[in-house]
Amino acid sequence: MSASNSKTMNVRLKIWRQEGPSAPGAFEEYSLSGILVDMSFLEMLDTLNEKLIHEGKRPVEFESDCREGICGTCSLMVQGQAHGPVRGATTCQLYMRSFQEGELITIEPWRAKAFPILRDLVTDRRAFDRIQMAGGYTGAKTGPHADANAILIPKDIADRAMDAAACIGCGACVAACPNASASLFTSAKVTQFALLPQGHADRKRRVIRMVDQMDKEGFGSCSNLQECEAACPKKISIQNIAIMKQEYFKAAISADFRAGMGSADGGA
């Protein structure tokens, strides 16, 4: 198990520490030496935590799970950027070779009213679940359905739906947005189902309820700053936001929607 690249580096870390949701937080500084340049960023933090435990100190709490960029659990602001300086990657896909020898690296949690800090770098992102709950589904129940090939979906439509569906729900879009808007997240789901025929039956109800829920959670509005797209580890396009706005507008003015669904407030 020899290292493929034994080149090492030294780093200084400035990390947000906060005991609990209502406790005040502050930055603390740490330094680490002998970090392998081929280490992942989170393995570097693992190394720091091992050191802290041996020193009798409380380790830095941060979240991660799959460590291959798909579960959306890891969520760090690194050098002021959501998921760090590498585009199209999650924090767990960030490697130390992206940093300079001796660099001071600032690490913070996602900052947004709708994502309260639980401890250190861990935030509560359950607001995303509640947006999903408001309409991020087709309504199909478990049971017999038409043969899968009975619904023909042109390849380009299926591909665009997949582009939108690739969202991992990490919240980087919110963290990167000066308004802390969840528009990119919400629009990705809205677009997936707006493109696919399976989503058409409850299309209007879906967009109204999801957007309303997003507002209720305390996320800001979209003002087209495009920071979300730049930070998104899955490169979800802001075109989805345009589609969502169009879908919302169409639903909101449609007479049959108002007659059939009652208030736009889904009562979630």
Added chain:
Amino acid sequence: MSIENIPFNGKLDSGVPAGPLEKKWDSYKANMKLVNPANKRKYSVIVVGTGLAGGAAAASLAELGYNVKSFCTHDSARRAHSIAAQGGINAAKSYPNDGDSVWRLFYDTIKGGDYRAREANVYRLAQNSTSIIDQCVAQGVPFAREYSGELANRSFGGAQVSRTFYARGQTGQQLLLGAYSALMKEVDKGKVTLYPYREMLDVVMVDGKARGIITRNLNTGEIERHAADAVVLATGGYGRVYFLSTNAMNSNVTAIWRAHKRGALFGNPCYVQIHPTCIPVSGNHQAKLTLMSESLRNDGRVWVPKKKEDCKKDPSLIPEEDRDYYLERKYPSFGNLAPRDISSRAAKEACDEGRGVGESGLAVYLDFRDAIKRDGEAAIRERYGNLFDMYHEITNENPYKTPMRIYPAVHYTMGGLWVDYSLQTTLPGLFAAGEANFSDHGANRLGASALMQGLSDGYFVLPFTVTNYLGTHATELLKKVDTQHPAFESAEKEVRAGIQKILEVGKKGSRTPTEIYRDLGKVVWEKIGMARSEKGLKEAIAEIKKLQNDFDTNLKLTGDDKLNKNLETAGRLADFLELAHLMAQDALDRKESCGGHFRIESQTSDGEAQRNDDEFAYVAAWEYKGRGKDSTVHKEPLVYENVKLSVRSYK
């Protein structure tokens, strides 16, 4: 122990319905007990885990009208490790018209599992496979499509037909988001209550039936009691016992292990899948390994240099005649798509012969040169772009230009809680689904079959079998048990004591949970890994006991009993240490090679696994006898009425 542990009554009844294979599931459904719609709302079901099996089960049971409580360790049900599955899901749709059928999927799975799976379960799985695709499409899962608008297929290891459906290299993600969306729909309706950030630490048995669980809130540290009328565990596999694996950081055995300690038998713990195509280990700092999907073997060719002295050379400089495409050579009819266990062992052999590549010599090449020449780089990018990007990020090498270096790594565990045909464990009212049970894959799982099994269990088996259980025991279950019952009281007390003990020891010792865990991983990898011997397994047991002692007396832990990831790791490690002992015991007991279990004492003259059907055609179901003590084995004979046991050849 102070509270109810259910001693095993000595009878392993698989509960497989009588009748011809293809009618068994219909017969089960025709004879099952039903619960009328008005009564369904009187029952509650706990589902632990929100991966494919758990998410699908929770959503489907709620749709039927039961009150479902869904638990997961994450903030959201969308993050379970099913999300990381890359390549695809098998189904006997036979859209490519290439000779596939339910029978052939069944047969491939039985053979792929090296004739160590239960026929009736596997046949049902193959039958359900086609409904799964229809179900997922109805949910809006964006599967890959042809220009005609029809669904696309590709092939996977161990099959000569193209029956794998996929969504780029993110099939698990899209299927999980489908199940998650169905679940969130039911949360919105009020039929599912979500309990995120919860780790299950015990099953509560009342009058011989599973009636609830004890959980810890991972944010606040609170210990909670939850009551219900049935409990489903869909908490995934135990591959993280190896420390390094492709499993997520938080994947663990705790839920099923605690159930095992309460009396649920554990099936085939030594059956572990070591996946042939993972990014090789690069150093001691590593916390997990990354899989490169098996689908890559559709276009990538596996090779090592013929000559040892070429191993450190730039691979592009090694001429064709000096390359050994060993899978194509040894298994001409399956070639690079030989099953996982066989491909992994072949890679290990090549490296053991000194022909491994890379810095450590523990890697083989997976080369796309010929595919790129044939189909063009754009076509390869379309098929595998995200996997190539992932490889590039991790290794800093461009696989479009230079072959990937890969090596086997722990990926999946075929073993798990023993379940009968209805997926019920030996504890009445406690069900296990997905990777958490031992059921459908025998001694080796074929690629793209885990997603199929998880969704089959969740969407199309448990809704019937849990109903049958509730209907059968209606009189007793309608008398509600509340969380003030003494069984909850004492289970909670035990859980609290366990955590307290870890915190107390942690104040005095000197080794962090990760340090002990890493040591455990090394022992299990080296001695209960790709090749197992009697000597190695005995050494493993002794070393595991030493590590257990280390854990009990010399653990170092800081922080409090609230949000504390290292405390979580320590709790899970305690269970992994016990599990590792059982794995070694099971591997020792099974003096044959089959599937992923390779005993070096039992091989053919050309180094292939040598099964011994006369003595070992059974499921080993283990009974827990206490910490540090040997477990007792019970055997469920495997009876093959429809397939003939034969030597599993991919030549």
